[in-house]
Amino acid sequence: QVLPEQWGTGLLKPSETLSLSCGVFGDPSSIFYYWTWIRQTPGKGLEWIGQISYVGTTNYNPSLSSRVAISLDPSKFQVSLILTSVTGADTATYYCAPSLDITGTILTLWGQGSQVSVSS
């Protein structure tokens, strides 16, 4: 089973912009109906950031919606996460999870995680 790969900036200063990408390579026959981003911290646990559908429809967590943007390049099987004006509270491990199910609620595939630290 092909697993998602994640890449992006791992160390940021407060007020900078977080940028992460996620892609699935080697399996052009799969259709990923939704791509979801989730983050995890020791203190707050798992937090659903948002998702994008294969036609570009987005849903964001209201707690982050003013700072977050998820975009998709379906031809490249890649999705990106942008989070602006980061603070220490955004220090977390970020996961992408592309969904093969049409509802976007069944998260079988997860990326390996991207550790992001925000520090001055």
Place this chain on the structure above:
Amino acid sequence: DIQMTQSPKSLAASVGDTVTITCQASQDIDVSVNWYLQKSGKPPQLLIYGGSFLDIGVPSRFSGSGSGTDFSLSISSLKPEDFGTYFCQQSFFFPYTFGQGTALQI
């Protein structure tokens, strides 16, 4: 947001035991609950979706039940690879939310 209250926070058990973890939602979420197992340093692994459906490859010793606001995950005949942290997640209302986790320890 929907609050998912998971209990217990930690649980000690032995190989061969049967354990049950519960999750209570702050509102009716039908059967829209997923259960995950996370090992240290790894992403969560989906075990059960839609309250009771086992993901592909998940052993039948795992079972999920419940509807409305009360849900449970049972694991029978515990094996060494079953130890880790279990999370519930609701997928009925945006934003989807997770329980705080149950650490299952030997």
